[in-house]
Amino acid sequence: MTAHPTWQAGVYAALKAARVTQIGYVPDAGHAHLIEAAHADPDMQAVVLTTEEEGIALAAGAWLGGQRAALLMQSSGVGNTINMLSLPLNCRMPFLTLVTMRGEWGEFNPWQVPMGAATPGVLKEAGVHVRRADRPEDAPEMVAASAALAFDSQIAVAVLFSQRLIGAKVFVK
C-alpha cells in the first residue's frame, strides 16, 4: 500500500525516539503507514479526528498532561487549523505536525491546488516553523530534527512531505 515503507518506518522511529506517545490524524494515503504503525503500537495513542484543528488541541492537552503528541494531516487540512494555532503559540507549547503535500506534483485533482500552494506561506504567517522533505533519505532525519526543535525549544514546527516524495495519487488506474 505504501510506496516507500522504508522512509516511513524511519519517520515513525523518529517520532518514537522523540518520545511522542499521542498521534492525532485525519487520514491521508501518504500517512497510511504511520497511521497503521501507530494503531499497532501498544505504547502509542492513535486518535482519529473529525477535523485537523482537533489535533492541535489534543497536542496541547497531551503537553499539559506531560506527554508529547504529533498531528498527521494533508495540506488541505492546514487551512482548517489556523486559529487553533494560537493555542500552542500563545501558551509557548511545542507543536509538531507532519503534512503530506497535495496539489504540487502531478496532481490530478484541481481542488487540492489552492490550499497546497498556500500551505507553506499560511503556516509561516501563522508563526509555524516550516521544514520540507523532498527526498526519502532525508525524511527521518528531518522529522527527528524537527521534533527536537519543537519539543526542546517549545515552538511550532511543520514538516512538509512533498508530493514528489509521497507519489501523486492515482485517480485513473
Place this chain on the structure above:
Amino acid sequence: MSLPNEGTLDRREVVATLLRDPGDLLIVSGLGAATYDVGAAGDRPTNFYLWGAMGGAAMIGLGIALAQPRRRVLVITGDGEMLMGIGSLATLAAQAAPNLAVAVLDNTRFGETGSQRSHTGLGTDLAAVAAACGWQQTAIARDMAEVELLRDRLRSEPLFAVLRISPEEKPRFLPPRDGAYLSDRFRRALGVAEA
C-alpha cells in the same frame, strides 16, 4: 418568549456546586463566561482557562486524560464553544477515555458577543448529539438537585452533561490569561514540567 432548551439555573451557582471541594480534578474551561465561572469558583494551578482557541476545550481535555489516566479531567464550556467543536464529540466518544467528562453550560446564546441565539436555542440538543456520537452516558440538569447529582457523576463517569442555565449575564471574573503562565503552572502542579 422562551426558546427551546432555555434554562433557569444560575451559572455561577452551578459551577460553584460542580467545583465544590475540587480535590485533584484537572479542569479545562472554554473561552468566555465558562472561564469566568471556573475562575470565580476559585483559582487553582490545575485550572486551565481558555481565552481563545474556540472549539478546542474538549480536545484539550482528551489530551490531558490520555496523558494522565489516573487523574480525573473535567471540561467546562459553553454551548457556543461546544458547537464550534461539535466534531470533537465524535472524537471523544471514539476514544471513550474513562477519566474524562464534559459539562456544557447551555444558555442557548452566544453570551460574549451580544447574546445572539445559538443553535441550542434554535433546537439543537447537545446531549442528544453526544449520545448519537456514541457517548454512553449523557445527562441534562434543569434544577440544582440534578446539578448536585451531576457533581458526583462528573467526577466518576465518562459523562457528557448539559446544564440548562439562565441567559442572565454575570459580572466578569477575569482569571489569568497568559497562556504560557497557565501552561507552566499546570505542568508544575502535575509534576511533569521536565517531561
